[in-house]
Amino acid sequence: MRRIAIISGILGLLIVADGIFQQITRYNDGETQDLLHLGRVELSDGVTLLISGGVVLIVALIAFLMPERKVETKK
Numbered sequence: 001m002r003r004i005a006i007i008s009g010i011l012g013l014l015i016v017a018d019g020i021f022q023q024i025t026r027y028n029d030g031e032t033q034d035l036l037h038l039g040r041v042e043l044s045d046g047v048t049l050l051i052s053g054g055v056v057l058i059v060a061l062i063a064f065l066m067p068e069r070k071v072e073t074k075k
Helices: 002-024 045-065
Strands: none
Touching: 002 045
């Protein structure tokens, strides 16, 4: 579990850093997404990366906090 947590944490940080970079530079390339076809909510590429990076960081936190199970063998 620790390896999963560390790898997920690093991946999540890289995704969040890319999302922050795209938000700062206003990178969009004309591809805004109409979320749920509401017409009012449009997510840029940077916001999409920030949301997905946050989800990956939450998974990493859960994996880090979960204790590993030890299997007891009967002799």
